[in-house]
Amino acid sequence: MQRLVCIFVIAVCCPANATRADGLIHKLPADGSWARYDLQWHGPAPTGGLAVLRTGTLTVSSVGRSVVDGDQCRWIEIRNASERDGQEVVSALKMLIPEKYLLSGMNPPGRVVKAWSRHPAVNGGAPQEITEFTGEHARPIRALSDMFFGMPAEVRMLDEESIETTKLGKLNCPGVAARHILTRGNLESTFDYEVRLHDKAPFGVVMLSSASIHKEGGVTRIPAYLTVLRLSDFGIDAQSDLPDK
Numbered sequence: 001m002q003r004l005v006c007i008f009v010i011a012v013c014c015p016a017n018a019t020r021a022d023g024l025i026h027k028l029p030a031d032g033s034w035a036r037y038d039l040q041w042h043g044p045a046p047t048g049g050l051a052v053l054r055t056g057t058l059t060v061s062s063v064g065r066s067v068v069d070g071d072q073c074r075w076i077e078i079r080n081a082s083e084r085d086g087q088e089v090v091s092a093l094k095m096l097i098p099e100k101y102l103l104s105g106m107n108p109p110g111r112v113v114k115a116w117s118r119h120p121a122v123n124g125g126a127p128q129e130i131t132e133f134t135g136e137h138a139r140p141i142r143a144l145s146d147m148f149f150g151m152p153a154e155v156r157m158l159d160e161e162s163i164e165t166t167k168l169g170k171l172n173c174p175g176v177a178a179r180h181i182l183t184r185g186n187l188e189s190t191f192d193y194e195v196r197l198h199d200k201a202p203f204g205v206v207m208l209s210s211a212s213i214h215k216e217g218g219v220t221r222i223p224a225y226l227t228v229l230r231l232s233d234f235g236i237d238a239q240s241d242l243p244d245k
Contacts (some may be wrong), residue, residue: 023144024060024229026197026204028074028102033202034061034238037229039082044223056082058229060203061238063094068113071098076108077240078144091119093140094242109141116242127242163196163206166232171198173206187221189214202234 024037036059045051057080064075077094094116101111115130117140122128130137158175165171173196182189189212196207208229214222 024058024203024205024208025076025102025108026195027199028099029062029202030236031062031065031074032236032238034059034235035202035205035231036233037208038232039080040228041082042226042228050224050226054082054084056080057232061240063238063240064244066096066244068096068098071100073098073113074102075240075244076102077238077242089120091117092240092242093117093144094240094244095141096244109144112141115141116244118242129243158194158196161196163230165206165230167234168198168200168206168231171200171206173198186217187214188216201231205229206231 024035036057039054039056039058040052041054041056042050043053059077059079059081061077061079062074063077066073066075073096075094075096077092079090079092081088081090083089095109095112096114097108097111098113100106101108112130112133115133116127117130118125118127119140130141132138133141155176155178158177160172160174163171163173175194175196177192177194180191180193182191192211194209195205197204198206208227210227211224212222212227213220213224
């Protein structure tokens with residue numbers, strides 16, 4: 001459950017002329033860029049509080065460009081790898097989104113023009129094209145609704161904080177905190193985010209934490225969870241084995 005978002009780009013971190021979006025994309029780098037984040041997923045512990053339930057990595061990549069109806073678009077791939085029962089489980093979602101919608105508050109998943117997904121438990125693990133962007137077929141995209149959506153109701157600026165990174169060393173990172181509430185019928189999901197930014201990170205994000213709780217009719221159905229991502233590696237040679245047609 002990658003509960004990821006933030007909004008606002010801080011000028012000191014991201015150049016004013018950079019294409020910007022929410023969540024893990026606060027600026028859009030050159031095609032071929034990728035950023036890998038170490039992932040920790042925390043959930044309720046038997047003795048109370050939170051405990052680390054799963055670890056893994058999450059990789060965001062720009063894996064191609066295309067023109068659709070006159071719009072310059074970018075293929076954005078999200079790859080999630082984690083260990084379960086001693087085996088690595090890898091899933092991927094690849095979306096073609098017009099670059100003009102990869103902007104703060106523009107809800108990129110609502111602007112997807114093509115998409116492919118792959119999960120070992122679906123379609124025998126083979127790539128599957130997503131041809132309908134509503135309903136059950138769009139579940140892989142909807143799962144990102146907390147990662148890329150519009151302006152949250154509450155945003156506050158955070159003081160600069162020093163963060164140690166594997167590849168870039170110690171970085172002084174300003175940040176933003178945000179709260180977003182999603183409602184779907186009788187369901188209400190509340191997400192509280194904190195994102196640390198630096199222009200040396202390919203997509204602008206060095207660290208992201210997100211706490212979520214989900215209620216139905218005012219009754220908690222899914223208790224508090226916390227997702228923490230920290231930039232661990234990056235490069236400019238991103239490739240994808242999912243189709244791009």
